[in-house]
Amino acid sequence: MSTKDWILHLDLDQFIAAVELLRHPELRGKPVVVGGSGDPTQPRTVAATATYEAREHGIHSGMPLRTALRRCPDAIFLPSDPPAYEAASERVMNILHTFPVRVEIWGWDEAFLGATTDDPETLAADLQHAVHNHTGLTCSVGIGDNKHQAKLASGFAKPAGIHRLTSDNWAETMNHRPTQALWGIGARTSKKLADLGLHTVAQLAAADPRHLAAHFGPTNGPWYRYLALGKGEAEIVTTPWIARGHSRETTFPHDLTDPADITHHVAALARQVAHDAGEAGRQVTRVTVKVRFTPFLTRTRQSKLPATTTDPDTIAQAAVTILHRFDLNRPIRLLGVAVEYTPPENDQPTLVTLE
DNA sequence: TCTGGGGTCCTAGGACCC
DNA sequence: TCTGGGGTCCTAGGACCC
Incomplete structure (x- = not known):
């Protein structure tokens, strides 16, 4: 094995729910929904997250709390507590900085890491153990040649796993999937692509960039094809994000x-x-x-x-x-x-x- | 399922200027 | 005025993500 540069994507599993369960261990194993001020009778309030037990009742993030209450009258509703999540996130990011990696923080529960190693899986496992030992939180780690690959890989690794998605296995992993599987193509764009006869990642990868540019603009059109080819950003920006x-x-x-x-x-x-x-x-x-x-x-x-x-x-x-x-x-x-x-x-x- | 809050980036059209 | 073309700024909206 030879030493090489890798991008890792670390994604904390069920972050908000996990933090709440650490604070309320007695709720472990019960259906818990977090959102708003925690009052499920309040209209126009939605769930930020729901535990696996709550999901079994069909509850998911984004669902109105009143609907969640109807689906599971026994569910426990907790208020959202951003400062607590902020604090937990900071502890995790501090742990990542103790490793010989470059760290780019992406919100509360994600980070991209740049590493030079001949064994990224062992590095990923070491990161998982350190995060778990110091915070009690579990995370999934994706390994790729760029951020796009690493991000999708961490999704395949959930929960608490490690997955490698690089240019070597991109086509076999992604080609048959719908275009919406790509990071940056959502429901709307996926539908428009389907209207053009482009349903799968392989079809999008083979599309004419000029044709895509005509339909989606000079930047977005060619960018979608680029995503379908498994390409993406490979720069780790270690300086703190400056809000626009x-x-x-x-x-x-x-x-x-x-x-x-x-x-x-x-x-x-x-x-x-x-x-x-x-x-x-x-x-x-x-x-x-x-x-x-x-x-x-x-x-x-x-x-x-x-x-x-x-x-x-x-x-x-x-x-x-x-x-x-x-x-x-x-x-x-x-x-x-x-x-x-x-x-x-x-x-x-x-x-x-x-x- | 009557649909949160906080972000980022891109596009398109019109105004305005040379 | 029967008016070309390009560049830039401003504004409104769309799409996506966590």
């Missing part, structure tokens, strides 16, 4: 119709976002207001600020001005405020390139 923007939104349990009420909520969301931007030390350059009308029609309006700022009054004023560009004569179920940040100066991320 930030947002806050609220779905109201009951519709809003009073204009003063609507304005008040938008101003409050804008102040919150401005406060967050200030805490993060970032300047705001654009403000977007999002309105979701009943039953489910979503519209956005945005404007670029005359000057960058983090001042809550200025941002709230801008958001309220934008709000009044909407037709507000229909009941509203969601309001949101998003901002775009200016890129921080001296922003030169260090890239560690594989291959």
Whole structure:
């Protein structure tokens, strides 16, 4: 065996549910659903995750809590607790940094690792043992030549396993699968591809990139074929991610119709976002207001600020001005405020390139 | 199953300028 | 004005992911 560069994708199994079960060991083996404030009678609240026992009752993440309660009246409902997940995630990422690997964190429960070794499976098993010994959490590890392969491999490795998907076994593993199996092709694109006669990964890989470009745009079209060929990014970026923007939104349990009420909520969301931007030390350059009308029609309006700022009054004023560009004569179920940040100066991320 | 919240990137059309 | 072509910025929406 020869030493070679690998990309590993580490994915914590059932992360939110696993953290909750560590905090409430007495609930192990019971149907548990996590989401919202933990009140399953609250309308317009959905499950963030559900344990395997809850899944046996047909409950899954994204399902309204009221539906979950109907399907399993004995289920235990817990409120979502982001700070707890943040803390658990940080402990895991700290463990990864003790290994001779380059670490790129991808959200709470995932990381890509760059490693040079002749035995990636042993490295993967060592990582799993370290994470489990120090946190009680299990994870799946995918091994690939690039992030796309490693990401799909960790999916095949679930739960708690190790799987290798490289250019050597890509075709035999992926060619017969639907295009939606690729990371970055969802239900919509998969359907459009099928309408063009492209149902499988093999068919997409053999498609004419110009034909794809004509249907999906100059970047996306050829990119889909690239994915079908098993290609993908192979750079591990070890510097912390710099957010492009930030947002806050609220779905109201009951519709809003009073204009003063609507304005008040938008101003409050804008102040919150401005406060967050200030805490993060970032300047705001654009403000977007999002309105979701009943039953489910979503519209956005945005404007670029005359000057960058983090001042809550200025941002709230801008958001309220934008709000009044909407037709507000229909009941509203969601309001949101998003901002775009200016890129921080001296922003030169260090890239560690594989291959 | 009456459908969360927080992100990222791409596309297309119009305005505007040379 | 019976008007070419390209570049850039701004805005709204779509798709995807966790």
